[in-house]
Amino acid sequence: MQGSLSRDVIATVIVTAILLWIMPLLIGTYTLTVLVIYGMLGLSLGLIWGFGGILCFGQAAFFGLGAYTYAIAAINIGESTLPMILAVLVPAIFAALLGAMMFYGRLTDVYLGVITLVVTLILFKFMNSTAGPQYVIGNARMGGFNGIPGFQTLNVPGDPGAYIWGDAYFYVCAVALAIVFLLVSALLRSSFGRIAVGIRENETRMSLMGYDVRARKTVLFSTGAAIAGLAGALFANWGEIVTPNLFSLGQSAEIIIWCIVGGLGTRLGPILGAAGLAYVKFLLGQQHLIDNTLILGLILVLFVLFLPRGIVPALVSLWRISFGRRPLGRIHQARRSRNRERLHG
Amino acid sequence: MAEIVLETRALTMRFGGVTAADNVNFRLRARELRCLIGPNGAGKSTFFKCVTGLQTPTEGQVYMRGHDTTHWMPHQIASLGVGIKMQTPSVMDNLTVHENIWLAARRFHPPEEANRKTAEMIERLALGPIARNALGQLAHGERQRVELGLVAVGDPWLVLLDEPAAGMSAEDVERMTGIIHELNKTAAIVIVEHDMQFIRSIAEVVTVFHQGAVLMEDHVDRVMADPQVRNVYLGKKA
């Protein structure tokens, strides 16, 4: 890849600083916080799908797992630092096991979709059925469909009394997103990231070149889950309650829609797609003329039909056409286009 | 005699009731160049897939430099230093020529070294002018050449090529022949091929497959002159 990481760092810091200054003037920080969290969740799927070609129908599972891990750990520990770490690790380990099972079984495409979707459903059903008093982890009652309220929210590390909330919490989330974004950028510039893109493009060729595709996909899948888990923990802190709805199919569908609309194979697309659509949904929620599920569905259908590469890549192409730099003609085509060719044959 | 780098013992592959490869005993020595020929369905490609790990033979063993690779995955075999090219061009279509070759070089070298190797290979294959183009935009012959570059950049000691000349122009074939000869200075090469002219120009020893089994193995001229071979294979074509 051209360009350097240091340029990325500078650009990210500047853009983040400007957005941190301007956005709170336009939208309340409470709403902004959740947009930022969804941005991170979008990025988690954007990483594994857009750059690794792994279409996961159950990214919500890792999001929910992160949120529940945080809530349960926070109730038992009473301080937020370790629970935050656990909320990243537990989904990552879970995904590593699930991914190893799938990738070492050479499951692809549809089968991957079925299994990730089914696993999400299992978690959803299981969490919904944990209403009884026998479902307890330490001091935390699982609460079934009511979820778990009343856990320790984010505090300054080491000082359980110093809660981080309101505007301060927004800044914490935004900085967390910027850091995750930079880590993802670094990952994609590294050999590991470039090899992942190679695997997205042609698994067989990469394995004939000597790369262990199964292991690499598992690691990437687990990395995506770690990011989703972090987003889940931040969401738990924001909502101050976790419920089984975090695992719902609707949640998974939304993450996929964000990525498609924003643009696969880009880092910014899924973040912007997530924040943008979540905000649109928030605005739609304030009117009752048209059901907003209907609109989300329509958006997905129209994008798949007319702009399958998403907004960001389309804008990038437009920019290149208008400003005449020679097209670099590279990675920004997701796995989907390859499926298309393969199945046409 | 040079060391044996590839050997199969009684390699047999059955699909249901069909025996696609039947008790194949095959030996290849270091820096040898061998062509596998035979009519369609003779078992060349099945043999090729069993050797490269894309399929696991029903019976028999495959040895590479003394390792029993019979049940290995393709990536393990490739990691030994074996370069493999399948029949249809298999490349990373949305990546550039440079990125494609770099990915192959990176497997065996640290990043800086990979950069250098990639530049070298692009030079060697005369791909400079199109190095920044995505593979999807290139002509068939160019894609084949890039794929050969992917194989060569890993400095393999054994190269397995399935129909490298298929669908190429005379000029492309000539260039390819040059590359293969250069590779052959350091590597043993197995080529599955149909094109007799190409085989004459490149091979000395040829192994003829017929109905899953090895029919004969000899110098190309004697193979061409053999009445039995002409009957099963060449006769139908001439």
Added chain:
Amino acid sequence: MDLSFVILVEMLYAVASLILIGAGLAVVFGMMKVINLAHGEFMMMGGYATITAVGLGVNVFVAMLIIAPLIVGLIGLVVERLVIRHLYGRLVDTMLATWGLSLFFIGLTTMIFGNTTTGISTPIPGFAVGGYQINGYNFFIIVVAVLLLIGILAVLKTTRAGLIARGAMQRADMAATLGYSPDRIYMATFFCGSALSGLAGAVLAPLVGLVPTSGGAYIAKAFITVIAGGPSLVAGLLSSAGVFGVVSQVFTFAISPVIGEVALLIAAVILLRLLPQGITGRFFKGKL
């Protein structure tokens, strides 16, 4: 004795309902390699069509067996023409687009019927076996499922359309070169698949309270039944519905209905891991 009879009926019923749930999706997937993620919503609309028709005074069996399949089939036809047809051969894209459609239909139904639970009572009374009460409607479901499978087999084996369909299932490109317009085959297939979804949704509607999001409960089961079944239409449906139905009922009786559902899903994951091509990808090869 009574208990084992009840358990047997419950198992047959579980298998039958999985067959019904999977049939529409299986036809569309088997013929067109399209995964219709709006399948659950097609079933949900079949349910609403039935309830609406019954509300208008139509006989409940006419509404379930004729009106609902027709209406949903027509909706399917429109969807095929407007959306699916542009995405043939793009498996993942069709999945995404139909997921979008599923949300669209949930929204649309919510706007029309509201977000409340509606339902109709089962038209067949229950009866007692020894000390146990059996829902008579369960037998109806079993009969419908059996007739449906026989019907599909009969159409595929004895009619000209069935022959073309079998050809297209094997090699769509060959069917096209023989002069059968794939466009029309696909259109007809999608209509039939949608109609089957509508039928299933209608027949199952009296057993569940219907809400616009009811489809979500079906889609995962349909999805795994079809994928785990593999390439053969009837044999695949029968074998995977058999496995999953029995597994879920065993755990339902042994522990609880929720665990039964979870067991079904876990069984699906294990089955797919062991047989990535589905049951009929390994066994019963070449059956319909």
